[in-house]
Structure formats: C-alpha cells, structure tokens
Amino acid sequence: MLGSLIGGVILLKRYYATDAGQHKIDALMLKIPVIGDVLRKGAVARFTRTLGTLVSSGVPILDAINITKETCGNEVYSKALGKVHDAIREGESMADPLRATKVCDAIVVNMVDVGEETGELDTMLYKVADYYDEEVTTLTDGLVKLLEPLMIVFLGVAVGFIVVSLFM
Numbered sequence: 001m002l003g004s005l006i007g008g009v010i011l012l013k014r015y016y017a018t019d020a021g022q023h024k025i026d027a028l029m030l031k032i033p034v035i036g037d038v039l040r041k042g043a044v045a046r047f048t049r050t051l052g053t054l055v056s057s058g059v060p061i062l063d064a065i066n067i068t069k070e071t072c073g074n075e076v077y078s079k080a081l082g083k084v085h086d087a088i089r090e091g092e093s094m095a096d097p098l099r100a101t102k103v104c105d106a107i108v109v110n111m112v113d114v115g116e117e118t119g120e121l122d123t124m125l126y127k128v129a130d131y132y133d134e135e136v137t138t139l140t141d142g143l144v145k146l147l148e149p150l151m152i153v154f155l156g157v158a159v160g161f162i163v164v165s166l167f168m
Helices: 002-017 019-031 033-056 061-071 075-089 095-101 106-118 121-167
Strands: none
Touching: 002 019, 019 033, 019 075, 033 061, 033 075, 033 121, 061 075, 075 095, 095 106, 106 121
16 A cells, blocks of 8 residues: 555656646646635735736846746646737737636736736736735635644544543
C-alpha cells in the first residue's frame, strides 16, 4: 500500500509537470467549493497587484502582462492573460478579452475597464488587489474558525478511543 501511495504521488507530480496536466489540475483545484474560492481570489489579487506595480513603474503593458503571466501561479490565469496579451497586441482593450476568458469576476473587469478609460489602470488594479486580499483574509479566517471545532471533536474521539481501549 505504501508503494502504491508513493507511486501515485510520483505519477501525479510527473503529470503536473506537463502543461496539460498543470492546466487540468489547476482548473480542478479552482472548482473545489471553499478552497477554490480562496485560490481564485488569491490568484486575482496576485496578478492585479503584480500588473499594477509593473504598469505604475512604466513597463509597457504587453511586457507587463507577459511578466504577470509567468508569475501568477495558476495555469488557468496564465493562459487567460496570454489571451488578453494577444488581444491587446491586435488593438483591443484589456477589459473585453478579460471578460471573454471568464476567469475574473465582473467587478475586476469593470474596474479594469474604468482604469483604462480614465488612464488610472494601476490605481484600479491596486484597489482590486486590496479588495481581493481582504476577501482572502476573510475566507481564511473563516476556514480556521471552522477547523477549530473539528479538531476538538477529532481529539475527543481519539482520547475516548484510548480510554475505551484501556478499559477493555
């Protein structure tokens, strides 16, 4: 059993090392009910903050998107940013292809659209990143508060099992 477990982990790591495997596993992770929300909002916060920092530093938008694509940490978001990059190179705005990828909430797309129209894209990206960082913190705190009673019940069952086994 231990050998099959180790073999399964090795096969999973090798599958994750491929582009298709990484994309499928990242997409699957985003679909998990509570953890997926944390991962999704964390990825949005990471890529908007990185993109905002690069844009405010004067990096051209196409180069900034390429850099952000490499550092976003999720293959689903990386491919979506690649599509946004290609659309911007063809002359479109950033909001429309971002909306078409359906990886970001409407609030993110609308903030990016407003930022492009007003010329304050970096400011809007920072606001989105701050909002989503706060959301991730709230979700994480909720998960920790949910785990505390579960751990107490688990420890109670373990101690009860030990006590019952001593009496038998």
